[in-house]
Amino acid sequence: MRPRTLVLNAGFEPLAVVSLRRAIVLVLTGKAVVLATDGPGVRSSSVVLDRPSVILLSRYVRVPRARTMPVSRQGVLRRDAQRCAYCRGPATTVDHVLPRSRGGPDSWENLVACCVRCNNVKGNRTPEELGWTLHVVPRPPHGPAWTLRHAEPLHPLWVDYLPAAA
Secondary structure (H helix, E strand, O other), X not given: OOOEEEXXXXXXXXXXXXXXXXXXXXXXXXXXXXXXXXXXXXXXXXXXXXXXXXXXXXXXXXXXXXXXXXXOHHHHHHHOOOEOOOOOOEOOEEEEOOOHHHOOOOOOOOEEEEOXXXXXXXXXXXXXXXXXXXXXXXXXXXXXXXXXXXOOXXXXXXXXXXXXXX
16 A cells, blocks of 8 residues: 555645655645654655655645535445445445436436345335335535545544544
8 A cells, every 4th residue: 555645724624635755745845744754754865754644735725615526436335334225234336226227327316335135136126116215315425524535544643633524
């Protein structure tokens, strides 16, 4: 696994997760300061730095709040906490509530995490046709945790810098 670094905006809200190389460039150019380090140092011919785990930007970056996360299989599984929307068992796949063959879109509102057994039983039908109920309300994800792409799994040093919901 490659080392990743959590980037905090100047107001201490999570902004992104970047590569170790990008984090070092931000620190060396004075655009960020290191808040937490882990692991052995990074050495060059003239500089020795501890490996940054969390950095804080020196200037505030305005983030457009209207941005939406693109739909992905991993995103749906993460949103539903890897639990089947029908039986609450462990989910490994994604199901269309309204099947694609009936015009169901690939959207946050139509996709739920599902186990293989329930997915096979459901087939080309809707949950109502089977008398099933959804244990989750499929909706687009929100909150600062979703702005952190590539943040799985979360580094233990990041916990103190992330909101409770993350």
